[in-house]
Amino acid sequence: MDHDDLYLDPTRPARTGEPEVVFAQGKTPDQCVRAVTSLLASTETPVLATRVSAEHVVALRSAIPDARVDEVGRVVVARAEPGPPTATVAVVSAGTSDLPVARECATVLEAFAIKADVITDVGVAGVHRVLSARDRLADADVVVVVAGMEGALPSVVGGLVDRPIIAVPTSVGYGAAFEGLAALLGMLTSCAPGIAVVNIDNGFGAAMVARRILRTRA
Numbered sequence: 001m002d003h004d005d006l007y008l009d010p011t012r013p014a015r016t017g018e019p020e021v022v023f024a025q026g027k028t029p030d031q032c033v034r035a036v037t038s039l040l041a042s043t044e045t046p047v048l049a050t051r052v053s054a055e056h057v058v059a060l061r062s063a064i065p066d067a068r069v070d071e072v073g074r075v076v077v078a079r080a081e082p083g084p085p086t087a088t089v090a091v092v093s094a095g096t097s098d099l100p101v102a103r104e105c106a107t108v109l110e111a112f113a114i115k116a117d118v119i120t121d122v123g124v125a126g127v128h129r130v131l132s133a134r135d136r137l138a139d140a141d142v143v144v145v146v147a148g149m150e151g152a153l154p155s156v157v158g159g160l161v162d163r164p165i166i167a168v169p170t171s172v173g174y175g176a177a178f179e180g181l182a183a184l185l186g187m188l189t190s191c192a193p194g195i196a197v198v199n200i201d202n203g204f205g206a207a208m209v210a211r212r213i214l215r216t217r218a
Contacts, residue, residue, distance in 0.1 A: 006035050010042040017215060018208060019045035021108075024052040024076075029059035036078050037063060046111045047078040050104065050204050073103030073203065077111045085115035087214045089207075090140035092130070092157060094123035094147035097172045102146045104203030105168065112211055124152045130160075137161045141217070142210045146203065148172025151183030158192025164213050166206045167197045 106116035154167035169183035180200035
């Protein structure tokens with residue numbers, strides 16, 4: 001679908017099972033509004049915008065007053081999938097500083113009628129904290145683990161539960177963390193088997209991998 005500077009893809013769900021999601025970063029508020037409203041008019045799937053700025057939020061709220069805004073996760077949900085949750089994904093955040101990425105993941109999951117059980121501030125500096133959440137992890141269908149610094153938490157979780165685990169490195173950390181590269185490499189070299197890793201700060205990507213896993217189990 002051609003909109004001068006926008007070329008939207010409303011037929012994507014028929015090809016891949018996934019709708020187009022608007023990545024707002026780098027787009028003007030006007031471009032973001034036009035993309036979201038066009039998808040609302042041309043599709044019946046959930047319509048989301050990720051990585052929104054305060055200016056994007058103002059413009060989208062003006063155009064779509066009933067849109068849901070997660071200001072921490074920087075996600076706007078213009079239309080969500082109807083119906084009760086079909087599955088549960090535990091979204092585990094190592095530290096409060098990792099919460100924006102965890103919230104992005106959780107809000108995207110919820111837009112697709114997947115319950116997000118968000119477990120926050122359970123990093124390995126106090127490993128008893130994640131151990132206390134073991135039952136919640138085991139009850140989930142998929143586990144997403146969000147961590148910065150050295151990125152060790154997915155390995156700990158991988159030794160506790162038998163669920164699919166998606167690890168998300170974040171850019172949280174001091175100098176030698178290299179804006180998430182240390183966490184990314186640590187997760188890629190985890191000694192715990194069965195862990196998939198997405199890109200740095202990519203809560204959206206983790207949510208969509210979880211959704212695909214759940215779709216294959218339906």
